[in-house]
Amino acid sequence: MSDKIVKGLNITKEFNGVPVVKNIDFWVKKNQFLTILGPSGCGKTTTLRMIAGFETPTSGQLFFEGKEITNVPPYMRQINTVFQKYALFPHMNIYENIAFGLRIKKTSEKDVATKVAKMLELVNLSGFEKRSVNSLSGGQQQRIAIARALVNEPKVLLLDEPLGALDLKLRKEMQIELKNMQKELGITFVYVTHDQEEALTMSDKIIIMNQGEIQQIGSPTDIYNEPENAFVxxxxxxxxxxxxxxxxxxxVKFCDREFVCVDKGFERNEMVDVVVRPEDVRLVPKSEGLLTGVVKSVVFKGVHYEMLVTENDREWMVHSTTMEREGTEVGLLMTPDDIHIMCKEG
Amino acid sequence: MIKRLASGPYLFWLIMFIIVPLLMVFGYSIVQTDSSGNLSVSFSNFARAFDPIYITVLGRSLKIALEATAICLLMGYPMAMILAKMNVKYRTFAVMMFVVPMWMNFLLRTYAWMTILGKNGVLNGILSFFGLPQVQFLYSEGAVLLGMVYNFLPFMVLPIYTVLMKMDSSLIEAAEDLGGNKVTVFSKVILPLSIPGVLSGVSMVFMPAVSTFVISNLLYGGQYMLIGNLIEQQYLVVNDWNFGSAVAMILMALILISMAVMNKVGGDNPEDRGTGLW
Known part of the structure; x- marks a missing residue:
């Protein structure tokens, strides 16, 4: 039990009577990289803000290292946050920004200097001490924001879509850097994002949220291979x-045909959602397919082609490294373990 | 070319109603008429303005204007903070409450204070109701100060309120997150970031306060109370436009200097400049 550093119990948050987070339970293990993933408006940022202390749950309890912190103000929590828009203090230079938390804790100026220098080295921005915030690029500001939070040696670091404003290449670099930092420092990270790829790349565990409810909690592999419902x-x-x-x-019967699958334990004739990943569908000559269709469109995506195949009045998305021309009649083939059966929602 | 044409009316306005009158005032201030009616250029008007009598008036004006500004700041800052933190539903109404009195004529508002503070006014009425002796509220420095604070307070509240409203709330959250309690967050983040608003508030209160003559006329009564009264009397009573102009020029120089000083103080962050009303 003691390895659960943050725990939420029956947490609900309402704004003006509208529930944004609905009765969720979750926990974060020590040294874990946990990602809360979901579309915008799903309540992921609100959940993070409750852990930080900027919002108080309408009902439910929050625990930190076993002690209840539901009503503890943010400045008394051993948790630091990296904000979406960095939130660096514009009236202070880089050194003063990073030193802010240390100085509040009455750290001696000598220690402040050592720690700030160490942090700047960690984020590869040594020599930037005297620079003003506005003279830095977005990526650099982001690193300073991370340094400013980490210098306080928090037990948990919260990150609210920290890479959202960066361009793709920089984002990928920062993903790897963040992951390395987390491993090196042994700090628990709680990361909020709407980018599923980012979540899969960095996380030890992912919480998927939608409309204020947790849809699934699991490792990236689990969530990708064994989604619990159609939303996930x-x-x-x-x-x-x-x-x-x-x-x-x-x-299972779908698309007007019976298929063999690997799932069991459903009611006889129960209505279900059937999920097939586009990369699990193979395009074969018409006679060899389980279903037949016509290629409607082809888009080159770099590693693969993305093809839409019309099968009767349904549309299939297929990812393949080989291309079929538009208008070709093709067969669709999938193996039993490519067919994922899940309970109907609602 | 079109841009130039478009600025035409503004240029005309600028020259006709600002530059020309200013030059005229400057002209009057350096001209003297001797007993036989001959005009001569001289700085004797300025020399006269440094007579101890007038220096006292100037000193009193500066002192009372600074006091009014300080009181407005001490009252206005917390008010602006309360306004900025208010629920949106009530905020618009509350801001309106600050602005609505400004729709009423400035003179009327000041006259209203005369009837409140006067010998048979509301305040003394209350005092005598409780059997207390009457107090001379009106025609005192305190009454002038009250009149200034009352009339100019919105000019302090509004620019500070604007800056506080525009402040990125995540900066405040970041300060809390880094361990700052309410006092630290205010002194290290909110106050320094609101300085541009404070500066424009201070100049918008100080400038009219140092040059007013209406408030002191009504609430103190006509003598050489403030430098504004001095100028007014030179123009309208004594009919010495030359001396009046010289004093006006000195006052203008003082205001310009104080503005320059304030810009220096708050000028290290050029991006934040002009966050206030101007």
Whole structure:
């Protein structure tokens, strides 16, 4: 139990009577890189702000190292935050920004100087002490924001979409850097993002939220390979989602055809969501396919081609490294373990 | 070319109603008429203004204007903070409450204080109701100070309120997050970031306060109370436009100097400049 550094119990948050976070339970383990992932407005930032102390839950309890902190103000929590728009103090230079937290704790100026220098080295910005905030690029400001939080040696670091404003290449670099920093320093990271790729790259564990509710908690592999419902399947990567009927264990009917699958334990004739990943669908000659269709469009995506195939009145998305021309009649083939069955939502 | 044409009316306005009158005032101030009616250029008007009588008036003006500014700042800053923190629903109404009195004529508002503070006014009425002796509120320095604070307070509140409203709330959260309690967050982040608003508030209160003659006329009564009264009397009563102009020029120089000093003090962050009303 003691390795759960942050724990939330039945947390609900309402703004003017509108629930934004609905009765969620979660925990963060020590030294874990946890990501809260979800579309905008799903309550992920509100959850993070409650852990930081900027918002108080309408009901429910928050624990930090076993002690309740539901109503503890932010300045008394051993948690620091990296803000979405960096929130560096414009009236202070870089050194003063990073030293801010240390000086409040009455650290001696000598220690402040040592620690600030060490932090600037960690984020590769040594020599920037005297620079003003406005003279830095977005990526540099972001690093300073991280340094300003980490210098206080927090037990948990909260990051609110910290890479959102950076360009793609810089974002990828920072993802790796952040992950390395987290491993090196052994600090628990709670990371909020709407970017599923970012979440899969960096996290030890992912919490997927939608409309204020937790959809799934699991490792990136679990969440990608075994999505618990159609929302998760659709949100993490691309998915073909169809409505089907479970005829009996290991047999499902969808797209007007029966398929063998690896799922069991559903009611006979239960309505289910059937999810097939685009990269799991193979395009084969018409006679060899389980289904047949016509290629409607082809888009080159770099590593693969993304093709839309019309099968009767349904559309399938297929990812493949080989291309079929538009208008070609093709067969669609998938193996039983490529077919994921999940309970209908609601 | 079109840009130039478009600035035409403004240029005309600028020259006709600002530059020309200023030059005229300057002209009057350096001209003297001797007993036989001959005009001569001289700085004797300025020399006369440094007579101890007038220096006292000038000193009193500066002192009372500084006092009014300080009181406005001490009252206005907390008011601006309360306004900025208010729920949006009530905020618009509360800001309106600050602005609405300004819709009423300045003279009327000041006359109103005369009836409140006067010998048979509201305040003395209350005192005598409780059997207390009457107090001479009106025609005192305190009454002038009150009149200034009352009339100019919105000019302090509004620019500070504007700066506080524009302040990025994540900066305040970041300061709290880094361990700052309410006092630290205010002194290290909110106050330094609101300095541009404070500066424009201070100059918008100080300038009219140091040059007013209406408030002191009504609430103190006509003598050489403030430098504004001095100028007014030179123009309208004594009919010595030359001396009046010289004093006006000195006052203007004083205001310009104080503005320059303030810009220096708050000028290290050029991007924040002009966050206030101007």
């Amino acid at each position: 399947a659709d949100f993490i990567g691309e998915s073909n989602i169809f409505t089907g009927t479970m005829l009996e264990d290991f047999r």
